[in-house]
Amino acid sequence: MTLSESLVRLRYRFFPDHVVGEILGKKWIDSIIPFMALVVLIAIFGSIVPRFFELSTLANLSGQTAELGLIVLGLTIVMVSGGIDLSVGSTFALAVLATLYGMNVGQWSFGTGLVATLGVGLACGAVNGFMVGILRMRAFLTTLVTLIIFRSIFEIVFPQVSTEIVTSYPDSPLYDYLGMGRFLGTPVTFLVFAVIAIALHIVLSRGRYGWRLLAVGGARRSAYNAGVNVRLTVFSAYIVCSMMVALAGFFFASRIGSAASDIGAGLELQALTATVLGGISLGGGRGSVAKALMGTVFVLILSNSLLQLAVPGPVNDFVLGLVLVAAVFLDVRWVKNRHKILRSVYISPTFNKMPPSVSTESGSPMAPNDRLRQVGVIGLGILDGAEDVIFDRNDNLYTGSRHGDILRWFPPDYTRHEVFAHIGGAPMGMTFDEAGNMAVCIGGMGLYQITPSGEVSLLTAETNRSLTSVADDSSMKLADDCDILPDGRIIFSEATVRFEMHDWYADALESRGNGRLIVYDPKTKSTRTILSNLVFPNGVCTSYDGQSVLFAESWACRINRYYFAGPKTGQVERVIEGLPGYPDNINRASDGTYWLALMGMRTPALDLSLEMPDFRRRMARRVSEDAWLMPNLNTGCVLRFDEQGRILESYWDLGGQKHPMITSMREHKGVLYLCGIFNNRMGTLALPDADPNWCGVDTYWRKPA
Structure with a gap:
């Protein structure tokens, strides 16, 4: 290796550019802009507003945060579900009126007053929810109308009872303590608000109801197809929102003890500004409690600081309006361009110099030929996306389907078939355990098990997170191929932890060690990663020695051996280096050797580009994906090799007429069966x-007598 190549390799080893993309891909990155805006706001007004950082100022701010924060959280729930509620200010006014009349005039108990106020919120939310959620009316226009209606009700009733409210006083120590009490110097209302905010955070981020809200807001049709009751979910969102607004009104009434005729006027502007500024998407499907709280604090600090600086109310509203316009602009632009920005920096090619290819000259075992030209055909026009093939002891043949099915084909001619099981996702590699249960890797979903009766269950979809990984790599993105170990554990490959299955070509462009080898133990139901930083690990096959496993690294064009038992436990050895194509699945042969599929061939242009990371990065950013340099997947090949890595023979279909891409093969009773994930046949x-009597399953487990 030359000095320049060594420097380039070291540069990409110690300064990994992909970290930038992984940071930008984190969910909390959406909170950076509102957080920085909040920091700047505090720095500005903290230096010009008198007593800004005094405890009394902070205590007063926390009390207001509890009230506005509840309104913002309620509006967040509605906006996350894809709606909007412009009537929060009017609902707040009705809730304050109900609280003051009940507690001051009616002398209700604390519990009665609270229930009555929440009942007002429930009624307002039910009106909005019924029209928007059930009748499917436009949320903006509907809540604009209810804003006017609820405000009109307040303005009709308030003058009739205002005198009684002002001249009467509540007789509830608990109500007084809620409004004026302190616990360790903190307003009680703020502590109650904090508990509600934490509970809501758990619901939105971990609860089923929160997931349904996000699903409905993100893609309503998809949520409906997934079984979510969309109308009921939207209906409930408006009810929860209005009840939280009503609770905020109860807090406000207990703190102020009175009300003016303009109570709640303009509150919808403050709440909407806080939610949008905090990063709650106007389009729905995106938002969190933390973002809502940042927006709330920002609006309160801005409004209070302007008031302390003697800025007139109309100017205050004008400033809030400008902030709202800026927040909406940023939200729209970010939602529209986030994927493009992330895509431009996420793909981060690295230096990868390929070794010289194994000779394919005439006379060598890898010499091109047409031995696959006249193969027989199974399932022409029926099969679609069969990545792997496997047989049970009864000679039944199993393949996957692009539609998420596992198909079972019946001997002797394999013309009849049935859907053995439906899983979803993309079925990849398969293996059988001693009891006849099938383990199958599902791209994007994890490792699944299918019993002989066709019952499907998830074995694992997560493994231990890497300590040095910026992104959370515990969830599996592309479980690829699997095999069974002598003790019953399942070893399988995950091709990449950075890209989904439909983005596999981006991993090829990076040629970075994004893959790993994982072991699942059905006895302890535990999953752990045993090898990381592998270059698209693909085929996995337990070797005959019972102590090691062979696995392929596709983009590195090599076969390795990992020892899971014996004196070399934990060691990795290179078996074949410099393959002329990209290795895929590996399976046993009847003579003690191994079959290997090459899903495509190397090309000089792509090999050369792997030594130029900057070129590939520019290509990914400036050229459409269909014009990228890609692995040549139009010429497949099957070869056979022994334990020492010697290639013994090869089978080609140079014209690609029947099998242009071969991802797997399986020998069974004297016949080799070929699969390709892009082929419409076997x-x-x-x-x-x-x-002629050899069955692969019997080489793993003793054949029944």
């Missing part, structure tokens, strides 16, 4: 010298 090739 191939059969008779092997004259193979054992």
Whole structure:
């Protein structure tokens, strides 16, 4: 390796550019802008507003935060579900009126007053929720109308009872303590608000109801297709919102003890500014409690500081309006361009110099030929996306389907088939355990098990998180191929932790060690990663020695051996280096050797570009994906090799007429069966010298008597 190549390799090893994309891909990155805006606001007004950082000022701010914060959280729930509620100010006014009349005039108990106030919120929310959620009316226009209606009700009733409210006083120590009490110097209302905010955070981020809200707001049609009751979810969101607004009104009434005719006027502007500024998307499906709280504090600090600086109320509203316009602009632009920005920095190619290719000249075992040209065909036009093939002891053949099905084909001619099980996702590699249960890797979903009767269950979809990983790599993105170990554990590959299945070509462009080898133990139901930083690990096959496993690294064009038992436990050895194509699945052969599928061939242009990371980065940013340099997947090949890594023979279809891409093959009773994830058929090739009674499952487990 030259000095320049060494420097480039070191540069990409110690300064990994992909970290930038992983940071920008974090969920909390959306909170950076409102957080920085809040810091700047505190710095500005903290230096010009008298007594800004005094305890009394902070205590007063926390009390107001409890009231406005509840309104903002309620509005957040509605906006997350894809709606909007412009009537929060009018609902707040009705709630304050109900509280003051009940507690001051009616001399209600604390519990009665609270229930009555929440009942007002429930009624207002039910009106909005019924029209928007059930009748599917436009949220903006509907809540604009109810804003006027609720405000009109307040203005009709308030003059009739205002005198009684002012001249009467509540007789409830608990009510007085709620409004004026302090616990360790903190207003009681703020502590109650904090508990509610934490509970709501858990619901939105961990609860089923929160997931439904996000699903409805993000893609209403998809949520409906997934079984979510969209109308009921939207209806409930408006009810929860109005009840939280009513609770804020109860807090406000207990603190102020009176009300003016303009109570709640303009409150919807403050609440909407706080939610949008905090990063709650106007389009729905995106938002959190933390973002809502940042927006709330920002609006309160801005409003209070302007008032202390003797800025007139109309100017205050004008400033809030400008902030809202800026927040909406940023929200729209960010939502529209976030994916583009992230995509431009997320793909981060690294230096990867490929070794010289194994010779394919005439006379060598890898010499191109047309031995696959005349193979038989199974399932022409029926199969779609069969990545792997496997047989049970009864000669039944199993393949996956692009539609998420596992198909079972019946001997002897394999023309009849049935859907053995439906899982979803993209079925990839398969293996059988001693009891006849099938383990199957599902791209984007994890490792699943199918019993002989067709019952499906999830084995694992998570593994231990890497300590040095910026992104959370505990969830599996692309479980690829699997095999069974002698003790019953399942070892499988995850091709990449950075890209989803439909973005596999981006991983090829990076040629970075994004993959890993994982072991699942059905006895302890535990999952752990045993090897990381692998270059698109693909095929996995337990070797005959019972102590090691062979696995392929596709973009590195090599086969490795990992020892899981014996004196070399934990060691990795190179078995084949410099393959002329990209290795995929590996399976046992009847003579003690191994079959290997090459899903495509290397090209000089792509090999050369792997030594130029900057070129590939510019290509990813400036050229459409269909024009990227790609692995050549139009010419597939199957080869056979022994324990020492010697290639013994190869089978090609140079014209690509029947099997342009081969991802897997399986020998069974003298016939080699070929699969390709992009092919619409399966191939059969008779092997004259193979054992006609050989079944791969019997080489793992003793054949029943």
